[in-house]
Amino acid sequence: MxxxxxxxxxxxxxxxxxxxxxxxxxxxxxxxxxxxxxxxxxxxxxxxxxPRRGSPRQKHPSKITVYVSDEELLALEHSRLALRATHGLAVDRGRIVREAVAIMLADLEEHGDNSMLVRRLRGDASQ
Structure with missing residues (x-):
């Protein structure tokens, strides 16, 4: 053998x-x-x-690098595990991030200046 x-x-x-x-x-x-x-x-x-949707698990032609804090990564992983345990959704962290981006971009397109993204970014810029 x-x-x-x-x-x-x-x-x-x-x-x-x-x-x-x-x-x-x-x-x-x-x-x-x-x-x-x-x-x-x-x-x-x-x-x-x-409606705008995040792309499913597949080979993506483009890539970006996003740096997150330890707390943000832990929260993302906790969310992934909660989606699996509570809702039966076995998804990876990338899929969660793509869905979150799709939600925020759809909100920006629909609400513009009153979107959650604009409000949150303005709040961060003023600090």
Whole structure:
């Protein structure tokens, strides 16, 4: 019996996987066409009729790094565990953050100056 593991070959690692079902063909994979990165800002489409949603667990083409405090990370992890234990939702922290961002952006679009995001940011700036 050998202790050597079997690893995939280069052809398997670098194969073409095709477009994701939500990919609208412009390469950014957002699927709803609300924001097309290849288009100038003046030609962006109006807000979609359906409510803004965070994207599900999938391979995302873009990445950002967000630094949080120990308390914020602990609260996020506690929320993830509560969603699983209380509501039966097994989601990762990234999904929770994407949903929270979607909620805040929808609120900003709907309420503008009276949105929770604007109020909270103004409160932080005044301190």
């Amino acid at each position: 050998t202790r050597r593991t079997s690893l995939p070959g280069a052809a398997e690692l670098f194969r073409q996987t095709g477009r994701a079902p939500s990919d609208n063909g412009n390469g950014n994979g957002d699927g709803d066409g609300w924001f097309d990165a290849g288009q100038p800002a003046s030609t962006h489409r109006a807000r979609p009729a359906s």
